[in-house]
Amino acid sequence: MGAQLWQTTWPMAIGVMSLLGFNLVDSLFVAHLGTAPLAAQSFTMPVSFIVIGIQVGIGIATAALISRALGRDEKARAHRLGSLVMIGGGVTLALVMMLLWWLRRPIFSAMGAQDSLSGLIDAYWAPWLVTSWIGAMLYLGYSLFRAHGYTRFPGLVMVITSLINVVMDPLLIFGMGPFPDLGLPGAAWATMISFTAGLMIVGVALSRRDWLTLAGIKEEWRVSWREFTGIAGPAMITQLMPPLAALLATSIVATQGNAAVAAWGLANRMENFALLAVLALTMSLPPWLGRCFGAGRWNEIHDLMILSFKVVLVWQLVVGVVMAGASPWLSHWMAADDEVSHALSILIPFMLPSYALLGLCMVVVSSSNALGWPRRAMIIAFARLFVCYLPCVAIGAWVAGIWGIAAGAGIGNVLAGLLAGSMFYRGLKQKHAAS
Structure with a gap:
């Protein structure tokens, strides 16, 4: 079993590492533009993350239903089901993008963004x-491959896109060679x-397989929409909780100034990179x-x-201690x-x-959706962010500024992992005994 887990996870780990690596490199290039562009980003x-939350929620339902x-x-x-996801997901996400553009000013103002950053934010947004x-x-395309048990191809495409991005970043940010100097945008x-x-x-690869069909798609929607929304709905809510918590956390950090916000943004990029093995596991484990x-x-x-x-x-504790x-x-x-x-x-x-404990919580949430416990996943995600994490960050900021924010975030992650692990293990033990 360990060998199988490794075989399905390592391609996604490499892909996620490259994807998160270019996000981190992206921020490093922007950091050289100054504090204001980095704070704006x-x-x-x-x-x-709102967009990411919606696409991941759709992807979770896709992987769950197709694999079942x-x-x-x-x-x-x-x-x-694959055809329904690509069509319905594309339309839904396009509407979300338009809504986010329309609401950009009140959203960023509520987060505490200074008026001096509005021009930078609009140009980038x-x-x-x-x-x-x-x-x-692209992510929904990856979800189809993962649902069918193929993890190497999505991992390879992630590496290719990451390399292209790393090459194009300095050319377009700093205007090297014939390319324009666009700065943050x-x-x-x-x-x-x-x-x-x-x-x-991905489109070419899908066209060479018979995983998509329009035959009977309307009837399939009438039969499957309740089951799909029953998974995707709670999964989206679960995935949208982190962006909402991130909005609130950023507004808390903003009370400490632009430098703190810029550092917080870099720390979040590091968080995703440090958790790459966990993120890969949350992609490869649910279809299995x-x-x-x-x-x-x-x-x-x-x-x-x-x-x-x-x-x-074990993995996350070793990585965390080394990076600390x-x-x-x-x-x-x-x-x-x-x-x-x-x-x-x-x-x-x-x-x-x-x-280490945050990673355990993430695996619990993704696994709960795959095992038909979307509501439990939603409850665990809510408790992690709004019972454990945000209160600790807010109290820490009030007591000790940036030091308190750092300590509060760490304590909140530990509490969340302990809570998620205990809740999930109890449910799993009951199912295991019943079977």
Whole structure:
């Protein structure tokens, strides 16, 4: 089982590492433009997570339903579901992008963005929304491959798109060679080019398979919409909670000034990169669990989850301790501004080691959706963010400024992981005993 878990996870781990790596590199290039552009980008990040939350929620439902259909040997239905996801997801996400553009001013104002940043934010936000739609469609394509048990191809495309983005970033941000000097918006245009290339590759690959069909799609929608929305609805709410929490957390951090917001944005980029193994596991594990769920193999599910918990805790603790020890060097390397570097050096040692428990919580949420417990996943996600994390960050900011924010974030992650692990294990034990 351990070998199987490794074989399905390592391609996604490499893909996620490259994807998050270019996001981190993207912020490092922007950091050289100054504190204001980096702060502007940091303000947009939590709002960008709204789009990501919706696309991930759709992707979770996709992986769950298609993998269950394949587990029951219902291949024709799996193909109809794939078509529904690509069409319905594309329309839904396009409407979301338009709404976010229309509401941009009140959203960023409520987050505490200063008027001096509004021009930078608008210039970056317009191309980024188009980029986000292209990236969302690319993610849904990845979800189809994962649902069918193919993780190597999505991982390879992630690497290709990341390399394209890393090459285009400096060319468009700083105007190297024949390319225009676009500054902060250049980061969005570079990502748009890379995602477009990736979507073209995935589109060609899908056209060579019989995973999509329009035959019987209307009837399939009438039959499946309740089941799909029953998973996607709670999953979207679950995935939208982190962006909402990030909005509130950023507004708390904004009370400490632009340098703190810039450091917080860099720390969040580091968080995603540090959790790459966990993120890969949340992509590769649910389709496997869905097949086991469809076949009623609860003994295998139990053993698989225990193994996953052990891997996450050990791996993330080692990564967190190493990065915390290197925090003085990392903060100086990532931020050119001394004030931003100082704030980042405070955040890293408190936050990075706590990701061992945060990673456990993330695996629990993704696995709960695959096992037919979307409401439980939603409850765990809510408790993690609004009972454990945000109160600790808010209290920490009130008591000790940036030091308190760092400590509060770390304590909140630990509490969330302990709560999620205990809730999930109790439910899994009951199912295992019943089976």
